[in-house]
Amino acid sequence: MTASSPASRPTVASLQDVVVRYDGRPVLGPFSLDLAPGASVALVGPSGCGKSTALRLLAGLEQPTEGVVRRTPGRGETAVVFQSPTLAPWSTALDNVALPLRLAGIAAGPAADQACAALARVGLAGSELKKPAQLSGGMAMRVSIARALATAPRLLLMDEPFAALDEITRRRLADDVMSLWTEARPALLFITHSVEEAVYMADRVIVMGPGPGRIVAEHALADGFPRPPRFRTSPVFRDAVEQVSLALQTAMEPTA
Amino acid sequence: MTRLTAILAPLALTLALLVGWELACRGLQLPVYLLPAPSAIAAALAEHAGSLFQAAWVTLSSALLALLLAALAAGPLALSAAVSPLVERAVQPLAVTLQVTPVVAIAPLVVSWAGLDHPEYATTALAAVVAFFPLFSGALTGLKSADPDLERLFDLYGATPGQRLWRLRVPAATPFVLEGVKVAVGLSVIGAVVAEISAGSGRSQGLAWTIVETTHQLRMAETFAALFALAILAVALHAVTRSAEVEILRKWRGR
Numbered sequence: 232m233t234a235s236s237p238a239s240r241p242t243v244a245s246l247q248d249v250v251v252r253y254d255g256r257p258v259l260g261p262f263s264l265d266l267a268p269g270a271s272v273a274l275v276g277p278s279g280c281g282k283s284t285a286l287r288l289l290a291g292l293e294q295p296t297e298g299v300v301r302r303t304p305g306r307g308e309t310a311v312v313f314q315s316p317t318l319a320p321w322s323t324a325l326d327n328v329a330l331p332l333r334l335a336g337i338a339a340g341p342a343a344d345q346a347c348a349a350l351a352r353v354g355l356a357g358s359e360l361k362k363p364a365q366l367s368g369g370m371a372m373r374v375s376i377a378r379a380l381a382t383a384p385r386l387l388l389m390d391e392p393f394a395a396l397d398e399i400t401r402r403r404l405a406d407d408v409m410s411l412w413t414e415a416r417p418a419l420l421f422i423t424h425s426v427e428e429a430v431y432m433a434d435r436v437i438v439m440g441p442g443p444g445r446i447v448a449e450h451a452l453a454d455g456f457p458r459p460p461r462f463r464t465s466p467v468f469r470d471a472v473e474q475v476s477l478a479l480q481t482a483m484e485p486t487a
Numbered sequence: 488m489t490r491l492t493a494i495l496a497p498l499a500l501t502l503a504l505l506v507g508w509e510l511a512c513r514g515l516q517l518p519v520y521l522l523p524a525p526s527a528i529a530a531a532l533a534e535h536a537g538s539l540f541q542a543a544w545v546t547l548s549s550a551l552l553a554l555l556l557a558a559l560a561a562g563p564l565a566l567s568a569a570v571s572p573l574v575e576r577a578v579q580p581l582a583v584t585l586q587v588t589p590v591v592a593i594a595p596l597v598v599s600w601a602g603l604d605h606p607e608y609a610t611t612a613l614a615a616v617v618a619f620f621p622l623f624s625g626a627l628t629g630l631k632s633a634d635p636d637l638e639r640l641f642d643l644y645g646a647t648p649g650q651r652l653w654r655l656r657v658p659a660a661t662p663f664v665l666e667g668v669k670v671a672v673g674l675s676v677i678g679a680v681v682a683e684i685s686a687g688s689g690r691s692q693g694l695a696w697t698i699v700e701t702t703h704q705l706r707m708a709e710t711f712a713a714l715f716a717l718a719i720l721a722v723a724l725h726a727v728t729r730s731a732e733v734e735i736l737r738k739w740r741g742r
Binding site for chain 2: 287290292307311313315317322331333334335363364365382
């Protein structure tokens with residue numbers, strides 16, 4: 232376990248002693264977090280511990296009640312993947328992926344070309360003209376991921392992106408996301424309920440305690456990306472999962 | 488239940504009721520001015536088909552014109568209310584008041600404003616008044632129905648208010664607008680009928696007016712024929728709207 236990293240390192244985004252209260256009720260903090268370029272950070276913790284709030288602060292979608300949020304990505308350089316695919320049901324897969332490009336002022340033609348390429352990278356070549364209702368849950372999530380990556384973001388935030396999928400689909404998608412991520416390596420922060428997923432996809436796992444959310448433990452993994460085959464059965468992986476699970480269990484025990 | 492029985496069941500029930508009606512009229516020897524037998528009504532339908540068709544067109548055209556007018560008012564108003572909470576706050580109570588005030592109660596007033604020479608102004612105006620609310624409220628609800636996470640994505644990518652309106656809110660509103668149109672179509676016919684009945688005599692020539700006129704003269708077979716035409720008109724209008732809704736929604740969500 233290591234302490235929170237010092238603020239002197241270059242960061243893509245950081246939270247410094249932030250506190251968030253809704254109608255006076257504390258939901259997060261005090262909470263500090265630095266996202267270094269190329270890092271992959273997992274946030275785990277019990278429901279309602281403020282994980283999603285932390286993510287929205289990093290995305291710039293919300294302002295803290297106290298504390299400082301620093302963000303270096305400009306307009307259109309942050310991408311968020313939500314728990315549900317969050318696609319426009321009236322738009323084709325292609326139009327959904329092209330949306331951020333169109334909003335950034337890119338003309339229809341080039342935006343469609345880029346969106347096509349992004350869909351192909353998530354394995355959805357040929358499904359460009361399907362609408363969300365015609366896609367399976369896994370495919371819809373792939374469209375959502377393609378949309379997030381289409382803008383080549385510097386900061387990628389994912390809020391329980393695989394929670395609604397079956398185990399096989401989520402493992403396959405996790406591998407695909409990681410291999411896409413290693414291409415450009417934007418700073419990545421994701422929230423998950425699965426300790427195994429956290430340890431598999433992140434080089435830093437942050438364990439949060441119940442609301443108001445604070446960091447109760449942090450676990451750094453030395454092994455690099457992409458994960459070697461059979462990584463899930465390696466002692467390093469099992470050890471890390473055990474330690475993070477233990478920290479999570481301690482965090483969730485009711486405090487006297 | 489097969490498709491065939493699904494179609495046959497209501498037809499069989501209708502036929503049974505008509506036969507019972509016919510037999511009762513003949514057996515009890517009811518006078519025609521009290522209750523005409525279905526055969527008499529059918530005869531009246533055939534005899535007055537031309538004038539009934541014309542009367543139906545009068546009612547239908549004023550209902551459709553009213554729909555158009557109501558949509559022209561409701562659309563822009565819903566758009567501005569969706570963009571500005573102040574406009575919504577200002578408009579909403581008035582819209583609700585207009586909605587809950589029974590149209591029958593304001594009909595005589597509107598009819599007298601329109602004057603005896605132009606009762607069609609009154610029918611169109613009243614039909615527009617009742618069609619307005621479902622159109623306005625459907626559009627406004629729809630414009631505010633977009634997935635909050637999609638709204639967040641638009642925030643994230645720095646969408647302009649115009650982009651948000653045309654790329655997110657308006658398309659998201661489609662199913663709600665269609666539902667509003669479906670309700671408004673039914674109500675606009677009711678509004679037109681109420682106005683025609685209020686106008687009573689005069690130059691209004693719609694189906695409801697035919698019903699009032701023939702009742703006064705105890706030409707009950709014609710009354711029922713006009714009533715039948717009105718029911719067919721309303722059912723047809725509903726069916727057309729419904730299938731248009733289904734078709735557009737299929738296109739909208741892709742299946």
